[in-house]
Amino acid sequence: VKLVLFGAPGCGKGTQAKELKDKYQLDIISLGDILRQEVQKKSELGQQVQGYMAKGALVPDEIVAKVLEVNLADDNFVLEGYPRTYEQALHLDKILKKRNLDLDYFIYLDVSAQTVVNRLQLRRVCRKCGAIFHLKNMPPKVEDRCDYCSGELMQRDDDKPQVIRQRLEVFNKQSNPIVDFYKDKGKLFAVDANAEKDEVFARIVRYLDKE
Numbered sequence: 001v002k003l004v005l006f007g008a009p010g011c012g013k014g015t016q017a018k019e020l021k022d023k024y025q026l027d028i029i030s031l032g033d034i035l036r037q038e039v040q041k042k043s044e045l046g047q048q049v050q051g052y053m054a055k056g057a058l059v060p061d062e063i064v065a066k067v068l069e070v071n072l073a074d075d076n077f078v079l080e081g082y083p084r085t086y087e088q089a090l091h092l093d094k095i096l097k098k099r100n101l102d103l104d105y106f107i108y109l110d111v112s113a114q115t116v117v118n119r120l121q122l123r124r125v126c127r128k129c130g131a132i133f134h135l136k137n138m139p140p141k142v143e144d145r146c147d148y149c150s151g152e153l154m155q156r157d158d159d160k161p162q163v164i165r166q167r168l169e170v171f172n173k174q175s176n177p178i179v180d181f182y183k184d185k186g187k188l189f190a191v192d193a194n195a196e197k198d199e200v201f202a203r204i205v206r207y208l209d210k211e
């Protein structure tokens, strides 16, 4: 089965991707990871990617698409972190068509701004070692102290409510055309992802197993 997992920052994509991988024996293809791996391999593509990153520039869509193309499994995958724009959705479509493949489902983890704010504002990061905690789901053993190095825990600016809301606005603007694109193709499965992660996973499984 070939899936895209899509949703706003804080929607739980990473967690759901792992669960899907285990249940359906899928490759997780996370765009961030494959870009980093390509750079580490020092492949020709990786060196191009590195060049843009070193300048602090965005890696152009064409190059990102090539990295995806060489790393995309033919059969069973869950793709995460891509597409993020309508143009990237078109790139993905082209890559799959070239191999006579088609996406099975575009799973949209739909969360409200309030849910994301509630989840992310409880996140804490260690100033010293960068370990991540969550005051509700993964609290530190000692208040405000890192379990690993006893460093002080802090809240990242990115996780403050006002910044979260701004990031969500940007996300929504870019996501509408992508969601419509897959809806028109009949691939869209939008799942209410405001619930606890196990319940969200159960909803996805029910849908996939029914089809």
Ligand SMILES: [Zn+2]
Binding pocket: 126, 127, 128, 129, 130, 131, 146, 147, 148, 149, 150, 151
């Ligand atoms: Zn630490």
